Amino acid sequence: MTTQLSGRPPEAVYIHIPFCTNKCFYCDFNSYVLKDQPVMDYLHALDREMELTVKETPPGVIKTIFVGGGTPTVLKPDEMAFFLSSVRKHFPQWDDNIEFSMEANPGTTDIDKLTVMKEGGVNRVSFGVQAFQNELLTGIGRIHNVDDVYRSLENARSVGLHNLSVDLMFGLPNQTVDMLKESIRKALELDLPHYSIYSLKVEENTLFHTLFNKNKLPLPSEEDELEMYLLLMSTMEAAGYTQYEISNFAKPGMESRHNITYWRNEDYYGLGAGAHGYVKRQRHMNIKGVNPYIEASRSGLPRLDSFEISEQEAMEDFMMVGLRMREGVLGSAFQAQFGKKIEEIFGASLHKMLHAGLLEHDGDTYRLSKQGILFGNDVFGEFVGALTEV
Incomplete structure (x- = not known):
């Protein structure tokens, strides 16, 4: 809470990698299908934005870094290595107990890539699992299957990454209370330190929004959705997880420190296409498109908007x-x-x-x-x- 008063520089960094293997049917994030994208040009532009950002607001000791997307783990091992060395170059002072998280899709994390991630400083991985039924995954546009989930977690542990989280969703089309119960049971069997469990929001500019408007999205009833939420809260609590935030559950001491930065309204750098940042009561939003972002970063900070918060x-x-x-x-x-x-x-x-x-x-x-x-x-x-x- 004291960042603004004490004049300390931000201690948290958010970085956006906007590429995905495909666009999920519910997703309204700033993400683009990877095929034919100028990935290295984007990473060089990101490197320039980091350079200009730390020149304008020098960093202190960084406590949390979060790489989101898109799917950051679609980067190839050499691209990932370049990206992570770039982060280390511009934010060289890390807290001894830094939390460095990266979002991942099951099926995009082989041993080579996870090794590069770990060597580059990543020590926490959050997997977008969403459900443990292949038919539900297909129905929401995910390209992984349940076997990929187990393989990806096994790969992560084999390279020494143990601070792992999975995302689950409820309120999905054709999802029943029993299906959610099974997903939670299978997720808990993984014995992870952290789980995020979100309800589906039908956002504009998504395939689901189009289907919803045509009355072709078979969502659970409000009663079932409420039952799902009550079920997940009671099941997680019984399994020893604290609901430290509306959608997040953790073993004691394993809460996401980066997200707590947001919830405490503290300062953080926001880097990459479409990223938001909050520094010294000034909010900014970056240009969203990949090529416009690359172009803009050649001549300065790639801002779409920047404004003072009263x-x-x-x-x-x-x-x-x-x-x-x-x-x-x-x-x-x-x-x-x-x-x-x-x-x-x-x-x-x-x-x-x-x-x-x-x-x-x-x-x-x-x-x-x-x-x-x-x-x-x-x-x-x-x-x-x-x-x-x-």
Whole structure:
């Protein structure tokens, strides 16, 4: 929370690799099918953006790095080696206990590539598994199968990567509560330190959105989706995992420290096509297209937009993202960042949510109640524009 006040440089880095083997039917991320893409030109452009970024805002000791996409692991071993050496060159000071995560698709991580990743500093891999039924995977446009999941995890462990996470999804077309139960059981049998489990959101500009509008997307009922969420919460808790954020479960001490940077509204560098960054209360978004990004980086930082975040907006963000975490928001942390009491600014909204039974108040902390977890969006919505509309 103290980054802005103490003037410390950002200690977290997000880097975007926008290439994928194919586009999943639900995906609205800034990603492009790999075939015929200028991958090395992109990595050189990324190298230039890193160089210009650290010149403008020199880094301190880096605590977390997260490489997302797209699918970063579609890079070939030599491309991966170039990319990782580039990161090390521009962000040379790493915390002894750095968390360096990379997203991966099962089936794109052979031993050679994982070895390059580990040698380049990656020490945490997050696999996009989504489900343990091949028919569901096909139905959402994934190109891996369940066997690929086991092979990829085995490969990762064989090169010494043990801080592993998998993503699962619920609320998928044709998914039943029993299917989710089976996916969670199989995921837990892997005995991993971390799981992310998301509900499907039908986003614009996706195949699923087109099908949804034509009434051709066989989604589970709202009742089934609620049952799925309650099932996964109770099953994960019974297996010894803490739900430290609405969609994330971890063994104690194995929470994603990079994501916690976002949820605590702390500064981070955002690099790559379409990436967002937040430094000294300034947000930026990069140019999205691969070739436009490459072109723009030849003559400066490849910005699409950059704007100051007002204090009111920063306060709203603090509440919205902070309440996603089960530990909630601390009044003392709010006061440290903004010099004001949380009740003085958000008294009416806090009172309303407490009265509705969606928030709990314990000493200096406000957090979602068990009911509040189920209606998180209603709670977060209470703080959207709460100050900026006045």
